[in-house]
Amino acid sequence: MIDIDNQTNYTPKIEFLTTVIDSLTNKDIELIITSNETIQQINLDHRGIDKATDVLSFPYEDMPMTPLGSIVISMDFVRSKADELGHSLDDEFSLLFIHGLLHLLGYDHECDNGEMRQKEEELINKFSLPKSLIVRTEG
Numbered sequence: 001m002i003d004i005d006n007q008t009n010y011t012p013k014i015e016f017l018t019t020v021i022d023s024l025t026n027k028d029i030e031l032i033i034t035s036n037e038t039i040q041q042i043n044l045d046h047r048g049i050d051k052a053t054d055v056l057s058f059p060y061e062d063m064p065m066t067p068l069g070s071i072v073i074s075m076d077f078v079r080s081k082a083d084e085l086g087h088s089l090d091d092e093f094s095l096l097f098i099h100g101l102l103h104l105l106g107y108d109h110e111c112d113n114g115e116m117r118q119k120e121e122e123l124i125n126k127f128s129l130p131k132s133l134i135v136r137t138e139g
Contacts, residue, residue, distance in 0.1 A: 001018075002028070003028065003067070004030075004031045004032075004033070005030070005032045005033070007034045008034065008075040010075050010078070010089065012090075012093060017031070019127075020094070020098060020123070024101060028067040028068065029068055029104070030070040031073070031097070034073070035075065035076050039056065040052040042072055043056060046058070052074060053074065054081070055072065055097075056071070058104075071104065073097065077096075078092045078093050091129055091130050094127070095129055098129075099120065102116055102119055102120060102123075
């Protein structure tokens with residue numbers, strides 16, 4: 001299940017996102033869809049970084065019946081990147097959602113040996129999405 005706090009006018013494809021979640025975990029996810037301004041404040045409050053970003057992930061303590069965690073996505077960033085890269089809002093949103101979900105599952109591209117990149121590529125191929133976030137930032 002996805003618990004959504006949508007602070008924008010974008011309507012995510014819940015059925016698709018649920019399929020992605022179900023392929024990786026049986027835990028619930030909190031999804032917050034917001035603006036650059038709000039994600040910048042969250043980034044400052046929780047990471048000490050005073051700038052907007054595309055996606056943030058906040059894993060919860062692993063206890064029975066608790067959600068896996070929260071994913072926060074900036075819709076401003078989604079629109080900008082989709083325009084820049086020439087793909088749909090849904091595709092860009094899905095890429096960021098997958099990226100955030102993998103972080104909730106313990107993957108970390110900043111310190112792993114390519115495991116997150118490999119899993120992300122596997123998922124984008126499985127769900128027919130465009131070039132992944134990690135791949136496009138590394139190339």
